[in-house]
Amino acid sequence: MEPIQIEKLQNEIDQFANKNIYVHLETTNGAYASHFDNNAYNVGAFIRNAKVSFDHGKVVGAGTKYRVGLKLDIGWIYAEGVNQYEKNENGQLLMAGHDREGRLMVALQLSESPFQY
Amino acid sequence: MEKHVVVIYPHPDDEAFGAAGTIRTFRNEGVPVTYLCGTLGEMGRNMGNPTFANRETLPEIRKKELIDACKVLDIDLQMLGYRDKTLEFEDRKEVATHLYGILKELQPSLVITHYPGHAVHPDHDAFGAAAIEAVRMFDEAERPTVWAQAISLDHVEKLGEPDVKNDVTGVFKKKLETIMAHKSQADGMLAKMKQEKVDIEESAKARLGSEQFYTWDYNA
Numbered sequence: 001m002e003p004i005q006i007e008k009l010q011n012e013i014d015q016f017a018n019k020n021i022y023v024h025l026e027t028t029n030g031a032y033a034s035h036f037d038n039n040a041y042n043v044g045a046f047i048r049n050a051k052v053s054f055d056h057g058k059v060v061g062a063g064t065k066y067r068v069g070l071k072l073d074i075g076w077i078y079a080e081g082v083n084q085y086e087k088n089e090n091g092q093l094l095m096a097g098h099d100r101e102g103r104l105m106v107a108l109q110l111s112e113s114p115f116q117y
Numbered sequence: 118m119e120k121h122v123v124v125i126y127p128h129p130d131d132e133a134f135g136a137a138g139t140i141r142t143f144r145n146e147g148v149p150v151t152y153l154c155g156t157l158g159e160m161g162r163n164m165g166n167p168t169f170a171n172r173e174t175l176p177e178i179r180k181k182e183l184i185d186a187c188k189v190l191d192i193d194l195q196m197l198g199y200r201d202k203t204l205e206f207e208d209r210k211e212v213a214t215h216l217y218g219i220l221k222e223l224q225p226s227l228v229i230t231h232y233p234g235h236a237v238h239p240d241h242d243a244f245g246a247a248a249i250e251a252v253r254m255f256d257e258a259e260r261p262t263v264w265a266q267a268i269s270l271d272h273v274e275k276l277g278e279p280d281v282k283n284d285v286t287g288v289f290k291k292k293l294e295t296i297m298a299h300k301s302q303a304d305g306m307l308a309k310m311k312q313e314k315v316d317i318e319e320s321a322k323a324r325l326g327s328e329q330f331y332t333w334d335y336n337a
Binding site for chain 2: 032044090094096102107117
């Protein structure tokens with residue numbers, strides 16, 4: 001993955017607009033968060049292969065902090081804190097945010113075919 | 118001497134951090150060891166440091182790391198194909214029956230797994246519980262011993278001292294080599310140690326040099 005360049009990522013997101021696509025969305029602070037810090041509270045959310053179509057998508061932000069939002073017919077999808085992206089060899093657009101130790105904190109991924117499950 | 122030891126943990130690297138020294142000690146004595154690894158750690162947060170994995174490449178990377186780690190330990194490996202972070206949502210009895218089928222074939226004298234309710238990660242708790250249920254399905258006369266590993270901060274307070282305490286400092290180089298085989302997962306820890314300028318082997322030995330288990334009491 002590489003650091004987000006906003007124009008390039010916007011162009012990649014646009015390729016998925018108005019198509020039937022599969023979405024992977026997750027965020028987590030890890031299963032050990034409260035084990036290592038008793039003030040922490042474990043949270044996470046995960047959805048893989050949600051079938052959606054979005055009218056338009058937009059990446060907003062600067063530096064190392066970006067948000068990506070997708071406007072659906074009857075709702076929204078967004079991810080906050082993404083800072084790297086990659087279009088992989090399967091044509092899937094992977095966006096993720098990592099902490100300083102390289103641990104994934106949030107991921108939003110778009111694909112025209114289902115993600116492996 | 119044990120006849121056959123079966124290790125049942127959900128993630129690639131659970132065997133490395135939790136039981137590599139114990140496993141390697143059994144192998145040095147010529148005891149066959151099989152690792153039943155529940156998932157490929159698909160949902161791991163560590164992507165290497167600097168990152169070299171992503172959510173889609175991680176399973177294949179961790180599978181290779183797991184195979185390499187099992188070569189270091191010189192043990193058989195079966196990957197059971199569950200998905201990381203979902204084990205607690207599977208039907209407990211179904212998972213237990215699946216494990217029982219495998220154990221019936223392998224006929225172990227000892228099973229090593231996590232202590233349900235004291236293993237911190239939901240997959241550890243769920244898979245440990247299923248493993249303990251699987252062993253319960255054996256007739257008492259044929260039932261293998263179970264060593265359950267607790268890692269919760271309050272396990273000594275709640276359960277008392279573990280009755281099995283294996284000093285694994287004698288095989289520590291192999292344990293460290295097993296941990297290093299899981300590069301995507303070990304990178305973060307190692308980078309932190311380097312930053313703190315600690316002797317990695319000495320520091321790891323202090324934290325990981327003793328492997329402790331509770332013998333499960335099926336009559337309790």
